[in-house]
Amino acid sequence: MRPVRTAFAGALLGTLLLAGCGQGGTTTTASAPTTTAPASSPGAFPVTIEAGNGKVTITKKPERIVSLSATHTETLFAIGAGPQVIAVDEQSNYPPEAPKTDLSGFKPNVEAIVAQKPDLVIVSDDLDKVVAELGKVNVPVLLQPAATKLDEAYEEIAELGAATGNQAKADEVVAGMKAAIDELAAKAPKDKRLTYYHELDTTPYAATSKTFLGQIYGLFGLTNIADKAPDAAGGYPKLSAEFVAQADPDLIFLADVKCCRQSKDTLAERPGWQNLSAIKNDQVVQLDDDIASRWGPRVVDLAEAIGAAVSKAGTS
Amino acid sequence: MVTQAGPSRARPLWVACALGVLAVSMIAALLDGAADISPWQVVLQVVDWLPFTEVDSGLAPVEQGLLFELRLPRVLVAAVVGGLLAMAGAGYQGVFRNPLADPYLLGAAAGAGLAATAAIVLLPSVAGSIPVAAFLGAVGGVFLAYTLGNTAGRAGGTATLVLAGVAVTSFLTAIQTFVQQFKVEELQRIYSWILGDVGGGWDQLWLVLPYAAVSAVLLLLHGRMLDVLSVGDEEATSLGLRAARVRLMVLIAASLATAAAVAVSGLIGFVGIVVPHVVRRIAGGSYRIVLPLSLIGGAAFLVLADLVARTVIAPAELPIGVVTMFVGAPFFVAVLRMTRRAGT
Numbered sequence: 148m149r150p151v152r153t154a155f156a157g158a159l160l161g162t163l164l165l166a167g168c169g170q171g172g173t174t175t176t177a178s179a180p181t182t183t184a185p186a187s188s189p190g191a192f193p194v195t196i197e198a199g200n201g202k203v204t205i206t207k208k209p210e211r212i213v214s215l216s217a218t219h220t221e222t223l224f225a226i227g228a229g230p231q232v233i234a235v236d237e238q239s240n241y242p243p244e245a246p247k248t249d250l251s252g253f254k255p256n257v258e259a260i261v262a263q264k265p266d267l268v269i270v271s272d273d274l275d276k277v278v279a280e281l282g283k284v285n286v287p288v289l290l291q292p293a294a295t296k297l298d299e300a301y302e303e304i305a306e307l308g309a310a311t312g313n314q315a316k317a318d319e320v321v322a323g324m325k326a327a328i329d330e331l332a333a334k335a336p337k338d339k340r341l342t343y344y345h346e347l348d349t350t351p352y353a354a355t356s357k358t359f360l361g362q363i364y365g366l367f368g369l370t371n372i373a374d375k376a377p378d379a380a381g382g383y384p385k386l387s388a389e390f391v392a393q394a395d396p397d398l399i400f401l402a403d404v405k406c407c408r409q410s411k412d413t414l415a416e417r418p419g420w421q422n423l424s425a426i427k428n429d430q431v432v433q434l435d436d437d438i439a440s441r442w443g444p445r446v447v448d449l450a451e452a453i454g455a456a457v458s459k460a461g462t463s
Numbered sequence: 464m465v466t467q468a469g470p471s472r473a474r475p476l477w478v479a480c481a482l483g484v485l486a487v488s489m490i491a492a493l494l495d496g497a498a499d500i501s502p503w504q505v506v507l508q509v510v511d512w513l514p515f516t517e518v519d520s521g522l523a524p525v526e527q528g529l530l531f532e533l534r535l536p537r538v539l540v541a542a543v544v545g546g547l548l549a550m551a552g553a554g555y556q557g558v559f560r561n562p563l564a565d566p567y568l569l570g571a572a573a574g575a576g577l578a579a580t581a582a583i584v585l586l587p588s589v590a591g592s593i594p595v596a597a598f599l600g601a602v603g604g605v606f607l608a609y610t611l612g613n614t615a616g617r618a619g620g621t622a623t624l625v626l627a628g629v630a631v632t633s634f635l636t637a638i639q640t641f642v643q644q645f646k647v648e649e650l651q652r653i654y655s656w657i658l659g660d661v662g663g664g665w666d667q668l669w670l671v672l673p674y675a676a677v678s679a680v681l682l683l684l685h686g687r688m689l690d691v692l693s694v695g696d697e698e699a700t701s702l703g704l705r706a707a708r709v710r711l712m713v714l715i716a717a718s719l720a721t722a723a724a725v726a727v728s729g730l731i732g733f734v735g736i737v738v739p740h741v742v743r744r745i746a747g748g749s750y751r752i753v754l755p756l757s758l759i760g761g762a763a764f765l766v767l768a769d770l771v772a773r774t775v776i777a778p779a780e781l782p783i784g785v786v787t788m789f790v791g792a793p794f795f796v797a798v799l800r801m802t803r804r805a806g807t
Contacts, residue, residue, distance in 0.1 A: 238647070253647040350655045376779035385655075387497030388662055390778030392529040406648055408588045418664030419532035422525050 196306050199290035200278045208312040209267035209287075213260055215252035216271035219291060220245050221443035222304050223269070225320050228311040234263045241437065241445070257281060267310065294359050294442040301325065304444065320444055327447045328366065331454040336461035337368030343398040344372050344391055344425075345439075349407050351386055358382045359442055363450060364400075367457050372396050392419045398456055399425040400432045402439035409433075432456045474755075477746050481759040485542070488763040492538045492770040497777040498529055505530065532664060540668050540727060541661040541769040541783075542762035543675050545734055547724040549761020552735025553742070553753050554682050554717035557689035558710050559621045566721040566735040569624070569714075570631035574604020575725040577639040580653050584646045593656065594670060594726040601722035607631050609714070621710075658782030659731035661769055667727040674723035681716035682754055685709060689750035731765070731784050733791020738764050740794070 193206045212232045214220040220239035223232050235245045236252035250259055252270065255277040260268060261284055268281055268288045281288045289310055294300035301321045308317020343364060345354045353373035354360045361371055361382075372394040376384035403409045411431040415421045425431050434452055438445045493509065494502040500522065507520035508530055522530070548566050555564040567573075578600025579593050586592040612627035643653060661667075688709045691699045696706045724731075742756040765787070772783040 251644075251647075254644065348651055348655070350652070350660070352651070352655075373778075377776050384776075384779035385782070387773050387778050387780045389529050389533045389773070390497035392525060392533065393498035393500075394778075395525055406587065407652070418536065418662075418666075419529040422528055 192312065194309050196289060196310050198306065199292045200273065200288060203287055203289055203310075205267060205287055205310055207266075209265075209310070211263065211265045212267045212269065212311065213250070213263050213265040214239060214245075214269045215250060215255060215260075215277075216269060216291070217241070217252075217437070218271060218293075218441040218443040219269045219303075219307065221441060221445060222307050222320075223311065225444040226304065226308050226311070226313045226317040228307070228313050231311055233265070257284075261286065269307070295357075296359065296362055297328070297446070300359070300442040300446060303442070324444060324447050328363075328450045331447075331450045332366040335367040335454050335457045339397075339461050340368070340370065341397040341457065341460055342370045342372050342394065343400060344386075344394070344396040345400045345402060346409070347383065347402050349403055349409060351388060351391065352383055353386045353391075355382050355384065360439065360449075363446065364453060366450070367453055369398070369453075369457065388417065388419065392423065395424050397425060397428075398430045398432065398460055399423070400434055400439075400453070400456070402434050402436050404433045405436040428460075430456065430460050473746075474752055477752060478755055478759065481756050481763070485759050485763040485766070488766045488770075489538055489542060492541070492766045493530075493534060495770060495774050496534050497773055497780070498526065498534075500526055500530070533662065536665045536668050537662050537769065537773075538766055540663060540671070541765045543668065543671050544661055544724045544728045544731065545738075545765025545768075546758040546762035547671075547675055547678065547720040548731065548734040549738035549757040549764065550679060550682055550754060551717040551720040551724070552761075553739035553750070553757040554685075554689075554713050554720075555735070556739055557692065557750050557753075558713050558717070559625060560693060561621075561625075562740065563736065564625075565733075566717065566724070567632075567730070567732070569628040569718065570604030570608040570635060571601040571718060571721045571725065572604070572730050573632040573635035573639070574607070575601040575722070576657060576730065577635045577642070578603070579656050579729070580639045580642050580649075583649050583652050583656070584642060587649075594667070597729070598722045598726035601725045602718065604631060604635060605714075605718040605722075607635075655782065656729045657784070659729040659784035659787075661728050661765070661783060663727055671723050671727045674719055678716045678720035678723065679758060682713065682720065683758075685713050685716070686749075686751040686754045689713065689754075693748075693750070729784070732788045733794070734761055734765055734768075734787055737787075737791050737794050 192208055193204050195202050195204045210231050212223065212228065213234045214223055214232060215236045217236070217239045220232070220235045221241050223229060224242045224245060229244070233246060234248045234250060236250045237247065238252055239245050239247055250256070252272070253274065255270070255275055257277060257280040260281065265286055268286055270277060270288060270290055271292055273290055278288045278290055289306075291303045291306065294303060301324065304321050305314070305317050308314040345360060345364065346352070347354060353376075355373045355376060356362065356365055356371045364371060372391065373384060373386060375390070376386065399414065401409045410433060411426055411429065414423070414431060415426050420426065432452060434449065438449050494505050504520050504522055507518050508522055508527060510516050511518040511520055512531070520527070551566040552564070555566060555568055556562055558564070559568075575597040578596040582589075582592040582596035608628040608631040609624065611631065612624035615623055615627060643650060688704060691702055691704050692706055692709060699706050738761040739753055739757045742753050742760050746752050746756055765783070768786045768790070769783050772781045772786045775781060
């Protein structure tokens, strides 16, 4: 009797596992930001911006801007609003002249922000209800969430231009980005139908084509191996190492170079990966982690790195 | 002595049966995965690996490599880690005479979590720093709890020891969170580690095996003494058993098992509670049978949990800790209810 009972218990346990975990993979997808182009004429105040936190009216040209988002810090400096920026958060490491402080964009301290006497605060996430809290003390806040498409990134840059009185320069930056990215994409050889894998983390987490990053790779005619992951993984699936090995992508882009010191050599040391063609053919691209995670003007640099890799792979 | 005749006589049968379940789980886990390889080809390939056989599986070198370098060691690591955690859980439950004791009770998880976080933040470029740190952290956490428990209360008092474990866990977790605040960009890696992973390859297996062997032998040898302890300290002493010494030995062995498991796999919850309970309900409460069956059953459980983790949303993966907790949490509540009804 007993062996039968054990086998039964084992089977029951297995069924329980399978049944229970079939429902375990649901993840909510992030809502897309609702932004529209600013309506007012360049440089004229007051302006009303349709930001992630609704309509925000800025009555006069802001002179004390606090940015709690590394992406928006880059944008502000690129569009000529740099002199108006008085403080940026600890993650804003570019450009070097940005007035970096120990303000945290991850755990915003409203008192510390207010102490900077800002007339405009820019955030990319409404963490710890920072938008509402700053609203209580009448500090205007622009919530510009992470872009999910290139057009959204362009819109946010234009909106920051309008909000800071640098509309003309912002439009110029956007036009330059569009032209540069279009040119790079047009140059890339697309006949080879190359596959790629973009790694965010050694675990390994990847980005699918549904993400902002994936969209940029798509411009170069690349096929993303991570797209086979189900939607439930939310655009940034933790891939199976086994799957990556079998998919054997032509190109591997590493966005975990600074954080985790990854390179062609460390990839080759991972179990089962040493024979990957991207490693053998020297098609592992070490990206700058920061550039590969921000949706500001330096997206062009990312596109350049991708374009160069595609050209190299296309000719070899 | 207490009536232990039944379980001990049936012991070989039980062990054989459990080994059968484990073998089936491991074969199932070898046959399926995120890579699209037919089970038949896997079988041929495994036959090919066996000595004195040569079979053409038709698999490309990359696929052979991924089977041998990724899937096979992963199944083995899952088995060893699962066995260690379940056996450690059974050991702790015996020492504390509490059915809800688990391998992480005495601050092992918090110590390992803090040390691994520190390694991720401070030594990002040192290869292999995380398992070593996690191992030392787990041992350190238990040592701290044990020392505090002994200074705060009567030596050997298990209640004080558990409370010290709770205090140590809270304190170390607080430090870990504090450290994380300064390295926001590492949150993803820390989080991944905490949810567990058994995909480290052969290196992980070689790392964990010696500790696994030592702790398993130590724990299995103490099964009989834990049975005697379960009748109460005074009776045990009157039977010539040095209760405090047995407790300490089992604590050391179970903590070593926990630390070794944590070092290679991160924190995988609930295996240590779920498995010994299933075993106890099926095969009775004697530790001479609960310990070996927990070892084998835990191995089978984690092999299956990992199979689910890597196939249910393939080619994406669920963290294995999510799978074990998904089953473990409802089970934990069920155990609570049952033990309350029984009035223990």
